[in-house]
Amino acid sequence: MKKLILIFLVFNFVGCTNNKYQEKISNSVRQKFQSKLKPLNKPNYYKIMGRIPTGSELELGRQLFSDTILSRNNDVSCATCHLSNHGFADGNTLNVGTMGKGGPNGDNVGHNFDTGKLSVDRSLGDDGMGFVGQHHMFRNSLSTINVVYRAAQGDDEGLFHDGRFGSIQFQVLLPIHTSEEMCGTNPLPIPAKHKNPFMEMGPIFKSPVKLTHAHSFNAVTGADTGKFNAQPIVVKGVPARRPNGSISVPTRNECLAIAIAKLRLIPKYQKMFKEVYNTSEITDKHLSMALSSFVMTHVSDNSPYDKFVRGENSLSLKQLRGLAMFFTPLGQKVTIDKEVISGTGCIGCHGPPHFGGNSYASLGVRSDHRSPLSRPVSTVSSRGGFFNRPRVQRGLVPTCHIKDVTVSGNYAPDIGRANGSFNEDDCFKFRVPPLRNVIETYPYFHHGTETAVGSTTKSLHQRSLQALKNVLLYHLRGPISIKNYARSNYLKPFFDEFYQTDLLIPYYKQQFTRDAVDVKKVFPMKISDSELNDLLEFVSYGLWDKQAVRNGSLGNDISHPEKVLSGFRPSITRDNGNQLELPSSARAP
Ligand code: HEC
Ligand code: HEC
Numbered sequence: 001m002k003k004l005i006l007i008f009l010v011f012n013f014v015g016c017t018n019n020k021y022q023e024k025i026s027n028s029v030r031q032k033f034q035s036k037l038k039p040l041n042k043p044n045y046y047k048i049m050g051r052i053p054t055g056s057e058l059e060l061g062r063q064l065f066s067d068t069i070l071s072r073n074n075d076v077s078c079a080t081c082h083l084s085n086h087g088f089a090d091g092n093t094l095n096v097g098t099m100g101k102g103g104p105n106g107d108n109v110g111h112n113f114d115t116g117k118l119s120v121d122r123s124l125g126d127d128g129m130g131f132v133g134q135h136h137m138f139r140n141s142l143s144t145i146n147v148v149y150r151a152a153q154g155d156d157e158g159l160f161h162d163g164r165f166g167s168i169q170f171q172v173l174l175p176i177h178t179s180e181e182m183c184g185t186n187p188l189p190i191p192a193k194h195k196n197p198f199m200e201m202g203p204i205f206k207s208p209v210k211l212t213h214a215h216s217f218n219a220v221t222g223a224d225t226g227k228f229n230a231q232p233i234v235v236k237g238v239p240a241r242r243p244n245g246s247i248s249v250p251t252r253n254e255c256l257a258i259a260i261a262k263l264r265l266i267p268k269y270q271k272m273f274k275e276v277y278n279t280s281e282i283t284d285k286h287l288s289m290a291l292s293s294f295v296m297t298h299v300s301d302n303s304p305y306d307k308f309v310r311g312e313n314s315l316s317l318k319q320l321r322g323l324a325m326f327f328t329p330l331g332q333k334v335t336i337d338k339e340v341i342s343g344t345g346c347i348g349c350h351g352p353p354h355f356g357g358n359s360y361a362s363l364g365v366r367s368d369h370r371s372p373l374s375r376p377v378s379t380v381s382s383r384g385g386f387f388n389r390p391r392v393q394r395g396l397v398p399t400c401h402i403k404d405v406t407v408s409g410n411y412a413p414d415i416g417r418a419n420g421s422f423n424e425d426d427c428f429k430f431r432v433p434p435l436r437n438v439i440e441t442y443p444y445f446h447h448g449t450e451t452a453v454g455s456t457t458k459s460l461h462q463r464s465l466q467a468l469k470n471v472l473l474y475h476l477r478g479p480i481s482i483k484n485y486a487r488s489n490y491l492k493p494f495f496d497e498f499y500q501t502d503l504l505i506p507y508y509k510q511q512f513t514r515d516a517v518d519v520k521k522v523f524p525m526k527i528s529d530s531e532l533n534d535l536l537e538f539v540s541y542g543l544w545d546k547q548a549v550r551n552g553s554l555g556n557d558i559s560h561p562e563k564v565l566s567g568f569r570p571s572i573t574r575d576n577g578n579q580l581e582l583p584s585s586a587r588a589p
Contacts, residue, residue: 019313021317022313022316022317022320023313024337025317025320025336025337026308026313026315026320028336028337029315029320029323029324029336030308030311032324032334032336033323033324033327036327036347036352037308037309037352038309038351038352038353039306039309039310039353040301040306040352040353040354042299042301042553043148043149043296043299043553045148045296045554048148048151048296049292049293049296052554053293053294053296053297053554054276055554055556056272056275056276057276057277057289057290057293058293058294058297058552058554058556059272059556059557060272060273060276060290060294061290061291061292061293061294061295062294062556062557062558062559062561063272063561063564063565064078064287064290064291064294065077065078065079065082065291065294065295065560066078066079066560066561066564066570067564067565067566067568067570068564068566068568068569068570069259069262069263069266069564069566069568070175070176070182070259071097071098071176071181071182071183071184071259072098072182072183072184072250072255072258072259073098073184073186074568075098076097076098076181076182077564077570078172078175078291079560079570080095080097081095081097081137081141081181082141082143082144083560084549084550084558084559084560085549086440086441086442087143087145087437087438087439087440087441087548087549088143088144088145088298088441088549089140089141089142089143089440089441090141091442091443091460092140092141092443092448093140093368093443093447093448093449093451094136094137094138094139094140094368094370094371094447094448095136095137095141096136096137096180097137097175097178097179097180097181097182097184098181098182098183098184136180136368136370136371136372137180137181137371138180138371138372138373138414139160139161139371139373139414139446139447140161140443140444140445140446140447140448141448142160142161142433143298143437143440143441144295144298145298145299145300145434145436145437145548145549146298146299146300146301146354146357146434146436147159147168147295147296147298148168148295148296148297148298148299148553149354149357150166150168150357150358151166151167151168151169151292151296157420158357158358158431159171160420160431161416161430161431161433161446162360162416162417162418162419162420162430162431163360163417163420163421163431164419164420165420168292168295168296169288169289169292170288171292172288172291172292172295173256173284173287173288173291176255176256176259177251177252177253177255177256178252179252180372182255182259183250183252183255184255185249186249204237204258204261204262204265205235205236205237205238205257205261206261206264206265208234208235208236208237209234209235209257209260209261209283209284210232210233210234210235210283211232211233211234211235211253211256211257211260211284212232212283212284212285233253235253235254235257238250238254238257238258256284259287260282260283260284260287262566263282263287264281264282266565266566266567268565268566269282269565269566270282272565273286273290276290277289294552294556294558297552297553297554297556297558298548298549298552298553298558299548299552299553300436300437300543300545300548301545301548301553302545302547302548303436303437303542303543303544303545304319304541304542304543304544305323305352305538305542305543306545308323308542315538315542316537316541318533318534318537318538319534319537319538319541319542320336320538321336321339321341321531321534321538322534322535322536322537322538322539322542323538323542324336324341324343325341325342325343325344325346325527325531325534325535325538326344326346326347326350326535326538326539327343327346327347328341328342328343328344328345328347329343329345329347329348329515329517330343330344330345330348330513330515330517330522330525331343331345331515331517331521331522341531342525342527342531344475344476344525344527344535345513345514345515345517346475346535346539348513348514348515349361349432349514350432350433350434350435354434354436355434355435355436355543356431356432356433356434356435357431357432357433357434358432359431359432360416360417360426360429360430360431360432361429361430361432361511361512361514362416362427362428362429362430362505362509362510362511363430363474363475363510363511363512364428364479364480364501364502364503364505364509364510365430365445365446365447365449365450365474365501365502366413366447366449366501366502367411367413367414367446367447367449367502368447368448368449369410369411371414371447373414373415373419374411374412374413374414374447375410375411375412376401376403376407376410376412398415398418398422398423398424398426398427399424400413400415400418400424400427400428401415405504405506406504406505406506407504408504411504412504413428413502413504413505414428414446414447415427415428416428416429416430416446417429417430417431427509428502428505428509429511430446435539435543436543436544436545436548437543437544437545437548437549438468438539438540438543439461439464439465439468439539439540439541439544440464440544440549442460442463442464442467442468443467444467444468444471445471450467450470450471450474451463451467452464452466452467452470455467464540465536465540468536468539468540469532469536472532472535472536472539473532475512476523476524476525476527477523477524477525478512478513478519478522478523478524478525479507479510479511479512479519479523480501480503480507480510
């Protein structure tokens with residue numbers, strides 16, 4: 001007994017001094033970086049949306065977010081690629097959307113159709129005609145967390161890896177009419193044999209659907225309307241055959257119209273839309289309002305960092321040292337309790353309170369060649385939409401790719417920000433990713449190429465840590481000279497031990513710092529293992545708000561529902577949340 005008490009006392013005493021010591025360091029770090037420790041304010045919904053979403057509006061959004069009814073083949077929902085157990089990203093390198101084949105466990109989503117009353121007869125094959133989509137998404141899924149802070153209404157900048165859109169209200173409709181995501185490239189089923197619910201003015205289109213969010217340009221003439229929403233479009237139905245006799249593959253706007261027409265057929269949705277928006281008819285505008293208000297409640301603002309800024313003693317000693325490194329410019333040192341620590345200059349790009357999301361830089365990260373965007377611009381016509389040929393023809397696509405310099409065979413790096421800005425200075429730059437909850441959004445970089453390859457652990461968390469460590473090492477190595485490049489390598493795995501590097505991105509384009517330093521002298525930066533671990537601790541745990549994927553910022557439920565209003569099985573994930581091991585089929589060859 002005596003012994004126990006003694007142990008207790010000693011333990012308590014040590015704990016106490018530790019706390020005191022930590023408090024001391026905590027205070028001194030807080031003092032040192034006072035001017036840079038920016039707090040994250042609660043989103044001002046009224047200012048952003050002109051209203052504060054109600055509980056029933058957010059519940060409607062929650063249902064729609066997980067409902068496969070929005071995809072043309074009823075197989076994929078937003079939640080397929082934005083999962084709460086992956087920080088609202090998806091754990092894949094490049095996802096596969098509707099009609100998808102592949103995926104982390106090789107699952108063929110096309111086989112998993114439900115037989116709800118709206119689903120097409122699948123007896124002929126995956127899509128009724130034996131077509132199976134295999135399009136990879138063009139980039140790694142981004143998290144929906146904190147998009148609310150980048151949702152300046154009407155602004156044309158800030159969202160996506162290339163920042164090409166700003167309006168979240170419009171953005172939430174894009175996946176529905178993007179072929180790789182929810183629209184698909186499969187034609188309509190043959191009406192002769194099977195009753196076609198998508199026929200012109202057929203049963204699904206009881207009345208025409210008027211879309212207010214029309215696409216930005218006429219795909220045939222290339223005439224640019226200048227703005228999204230510019231031209232309302234009326235879709236009466238989808239003809240089984242086009243005027244030239246070919247079988248219909250629904251266009252982007254038709255896919256959106258089909259989704260609306262399907263929603264109108266579900267009495268439960270009709271009732272709920274009426275309740276929320278007091279409308280007799282569901283429109284794309286209401287759909288956008290419900291989806292966007294829901295994703296705008298995915299907020300991370302209560303991490304240990306935030307508590308620390310508010311004066312709490314919430315960061316561990318390692319995290320405090322990591323913060324000091326993160327907040328100190330490259331080439332400078334900072335002394336914490338007599339310990340001299342190297343600055344790593346992260347703050348120059350990943351600045352608080354968002355730790356990224358508002359600027360662009362080129363780190364020369366290799367693109368995944370399976371992405372439709374990893375192609376020389378001359379072949380870009382193979383996919384439609386935003387990166388479509390008319391823009392190329394009209395000279396709007398900036399010349400980032402130069403034969404023999406940035407093109408190798410059929411591979412050329414994703415041009416990144418230049419897609420959105422059409423400015424050649426932006427070639428190969430990507431949005432600096434916001435780092436809040438980054439530990440949950442494995443894998444990393446614009447095509448998800450940082451996957452902790454070589455790591456043998458099955459734990460997603462351990463893999464995420466390993467991958468993040470590689471990401472940090474990649475940054476600290478700095479730009480590499482094109483001289484070391486063996487061009488024949490381009491199809492090899494994108495890893496040289498720790499780093500993927502795109503040696504097709506010229507050295508002078510690679511921008512690893514914004515500090516006024518001599519890059520050649522600073523990089524590769526040598527820091528000790530314990531310094532690296534401190535930085536990793538801060539990035540992975542110091543910025544982690546665990547509640548962000550559990551509770552919406554307006555007190556709303558943001559979990560994935562067991563059942564959705566359409567009656568379809570909600571598509572939450574294609575592998576039951578076990579996206580731990582990426583089999584070789586899901587990796588770059
Ligand atoms: C097949 C996978 C897939 C589906 C389905 C999907 N997304 Fe995404 N989402 C992505 C990818 C990939 C990106 C990044 C695209 C880019 O940067 O070019 C993204 C980006 C986003 C973003 C922007 C985040 C940011 O920080 O800029 C939001 C918001 C979003 N998706 C919401 C949705 C909603 C709402 C739906 C359903 C209507 C949806 N997504 C369906 C894959 C998907
Ligand atoms: C010059 C600007 C710049 C600096 C300085 C910088 N980063 Fe980055 N960081 C980026 C860009 C750009 C990307 C995305 C690159 C891509 O996807 O191609 C990125 C990606 C990341 C990622 C991956 C996140 C994800 O979701 O994929 C992490 C983690 C990260 N940076 C942490 C850091 C840390 C820690 C430091 C300091 C050592 C740092 N960064 C310094 C620009 C910068």
